[in-house]
Amino acid sequence: MRGCVPLLGMSPPRRYLPPAVLAITLIVAPLSACSSSPRPQPTASAYLADWGRQDWTAMRALTDGPPADFTSVNQAAFSTLSVRQASITAGTMATNGTAASEPITERLTLTGLGAITFSSTLHLVQQQGKWLVQWSPATITPQLRPGDQLSLRVTWPARAPILGAGGTPLTTQGPVVTIGVEGARVKSAASLASALVTAGATAQQASSAITAAKAHPTFFEPVFTVSRSRYNQLAPAIYPILGTVFQSSTALTAATPGLTSGVVGTVGPVTAQELGQLGTPYSAQSVVGQTGLEQADERRLAGTPGATVAVVTKNGAQVATVTTLPAHPGTAVSTTIKESVQRAAEAALAGEKKSAALVALDASTGDVLAAVSVNAGGFDQAIDGGFPPGSTFKVITSTALINRGFGPQSAASCPSTATVDGEVFHNAESEAPVSTMLQAFTESCNTAFINLAAGHLTASAFPSTAAMFGLGKSLPIGLTAFGGSVPSPSDAADLAATAIGQGRVLVSPLGMAMVAAAADTGTVRTPRLVVGSPAAAGTGQLSAAVVRDLHEMMASVVARGTAAGQGLPAGTYAKTGTAEYGTSKPLKIDAWLMGFKGNVAFAALVVDSGGNGGPTCGPIVARFLDGL
Numbered sequence: 001m002r003g004c005v006p007l008l009g010m011s012p013p014r015r016y017l018p019p020a021v022l023a024i025t026l027i028v029a030p031l032s033a034c035s036s037s038p039r040p041q042p043t044a045s046a047y048l049a050d051w052g053r054q055d056w057t058a059m060r061a062l063t064d065g066p067p068a069d070f071t072s073v074n075q076a077a078f079s080t081l082s083v084r085q086a087s088i089t090a091g092t093m094a095t096n097g098t099a100a101s102e103p104i105t106e107r108l109t110l111t112g113l114g115a116i117t118f119s120s121t122l123h124l125v126q127q128q129g130k131w132l133v134q135w136s137p138a139t140i141t142p143q144l145r146p147g148d149q150l151s152l153r154v155t156w157p158a159r160a161p162i163l164g165a166g167g168t169p170l171t172t173q174g175p176v177v178t179i180g181v182e183g184a185r186v187k188s189a190a191s192l193a194s195a196l197v198t199a200g201a202t203a204q205q206a207s208s209a210i211t212a213a214k215a216h217p218t219f220f221e222p223v224f225t226v227s228r229s230r231y232n233q234l235a236p237a238i239y240p241i242l243g244t245v246f247q248s249s250t251a252l253t254a255a256t257p258g259l260t261s262g263v264v265g266t267v268g269p270v271t272a273q274e275l276g277q278l279g280t281p282y283s284a285q286s287v288v289g290q291t292g293l294e295q296a297d298e299r300r301l302a303g304t305p306g307a308t309v310a311v312v313t314k315n316g317a318q319v320a321t322v323t324t325l326p327a328h329p330g331t332a333v334s335t336t337i338k339e340s341v342q343r344a345a346e347a348a349l350a351g352e353k354k355s356a357a358l359v360a361l362d363a364s365t366g367d368v369l370a371a372v373s374v375n376a377g378g379f380d381q382a383i384d385g386g387f388p389p390g391s392t393f394k395v396i397t398s399t400a401l402i403n404r405g406f407g408p409q410s411a412a413s414c415p416s417t418a419t420v421d422g423e424v425f426h427n428a429e430s431e432a433p434v435s436t437m438l439q440a441f442t443e444s445c446n447t448a449f450i451n452l453a454a455g456h457l458t459a460s461a462f463p464s465t466a467a468m469f470g471l472g473k474s475l476p477i478g479l480t481a482f483g484g485s486v487p488s489p490s491d492a493a494d495l496a497a498t499a500i501g502q503g504r505v506l507v508s509p510l511g512m513a514m515v516a517a518a519a520d521t522g523t524v525r526t527p528r529l530v531v532g533s534p535a536a537a538g539t540g541q542l543s544a545a546v547v548r549d550l551h552e553m554m555a556s557v558v559a560r561g562t563a564a565g566q567g568l569p570a571g572t573y574a575k576t577g578t579a580e581y582g583t584s585k586p587l588k589i590d591a592w593l594m595g596f597k598g599n600v601a602f603a604a605l606v607v608d609s610g611g612n613g614g615p616t617c618g619p620i621v622a623r624f625l626d627g628l
Helices: 019-034 041-052 056-061 070-080 189-199 203-215 228-238 257-261 272-278 292-296 298-302 339-349 390-402 437-443 446-456 461-468 492-499 509-521 544-560 613-627
Strands: 083-090 094-096 099-110 114-127 130-133 149-155 171-181 221-227 244-254 267-269 287-289 306-312 318-325 356-362 368-374 417-420 423-426 572-581 588-597 600-606
Touching: 041 056, 041 083, 041 099, 041 114, 041 130, 056 070, 070 083, 070 149, 114 306, 114 318, 171 189, 171 203, 171 228, 171 267, 189 203, 189 228, 189 244, 203 221, 203 272, 221 228, 221 244, 221 257, 221 267, 228 244, 244 257, 244 267, 257 339, 257 368, 287 292, 287 298, 292 298, 339 356, 339 368, 339 613, 356 509, 356 613, 368 509, 390 437, 390 446, 390 461, 390 492, 390 509, 390 544, 390 572, 390 588, 390 613, 417 446, 417 492, 423 446, 423 492, 437 446, 437 544, 446 492, 461 492, 509 544, 509 588, 509 600, 544 572, 544 588, 572 613, 588 613, 600 613
Parallel strands: none
Antiparallel strands: 083 099, 094 099, 099 114, 114 130, 149 306, 171 221, 171 244, 267 287, 306 318, 356 368, 356 600, 417 423, 572 588, 588 600
């Protein structure tokens, strides 16, 4: 037992001791039993534990004569390095009288970067029987002297590319221009916002940038980035607008204009909002993905930057390097886009003045081969747009009827109007004699399908049949994508509108291309864009009767119906669509054409076209298919 041993009450064996020896025994015995010299280890251990917790107050209490800047220097070291977690471990303590030293290893996990390790020494001194830390800035790292500070320099690796089918690069290094605003130069925020949106920015991008510019009038606030060639086209219209400013740089850019405005997206200087979302290690000088996959897969493409921890003087001169952390390059994002198909789709829409979109899928796999949006104000309507599909939805309605025993030769008629619950429905196309469902489909007769649906289909048949084709489900393709919405009709008039793709039915060109692919092969496949993206909710199978009858009816549309005479090549199966909407007089019209040829399924859309689907979209699709 160690500690004080009481002498009173003890009964040692009786023996004779000389008086002098007895006196020495009585004096020495209590001292040897009760005295213990303090050790430095408990102070060192407590200090290191407090250091790891960033408890500067507790550390200061264990320090011998801490200077006035003790807390600020320690705190600044951790904040400069963005330390998320710290662990300081000790080596073997060496003691020499009233002085002691202990080697230490600091392992600091830096937010967004990883862990760094460096060594130092903890010095202690015994004062009035108590051990305290003898601190100086060198305790943090030996190279640090009073007045110096740590610095963190972040270096990003080269950005990884986005690849197409077969590993073809869809991005190349080239000159870009970032279009931004400067608050001090703005005269009319409304005019500036309108010009930015006209140039291709989204309304949200323009609004956010102008708001940020007002808060910091002398800052460059980026809005969006375009290729140098695109900037040259925009400059005459946007350069004179007061408040616009421009920065030229070199960056990875998409291989085609359509990929730039759509799937691949753009890269540009980080905005204040993006910086707040991304956090460390991004800084105000970072260049990040702004749209498309460049934005969706920012962290994957950018990788993890390397870092250098250095000691600098108060004037910013570097005097020592403490440690370095290697960068980890990003990982390429592989897609199913086939560049030759993408270029054919873009060429087919070249010169289109209206807002339009075209999507092409590999019908046997669901792979997205091409996706193009033009004149959409920075919005990828090809993938994420929601539009009434008009008569292209008759593929769904026909399938529901076929599943109820109908077929192409089933009887049908095409009156000029159909009145349901007081609502009058008209035919969009010119009327022709109709006696069968095949003829009604070929001529796209609205009233025929309204009457067939009203007499033989229930409200639930529409969402359930649409779901058979994959509509109304999530489309996890790697980008935000609209999977369609086909609500159960609420009443007879709503059922009539739903039967012809109006009412509350909404689909995207991507979704309608998915329907076309299923009609082609009989197998329902969720579209795939990014290789390795999470699998979607299963696939389905259409009956042989549905596939056979849809092929017959879609071939008739091209041969003698609403898509005839538009230049579509032999072997094309299609369905036109004309969707009316809005409150204007006359109503606005979106034009559609969906279908397939060989293994390529497609859907084309022209927004507010002013014309029917066949003559509006037929030539676009013909150019596309010819281009293949």
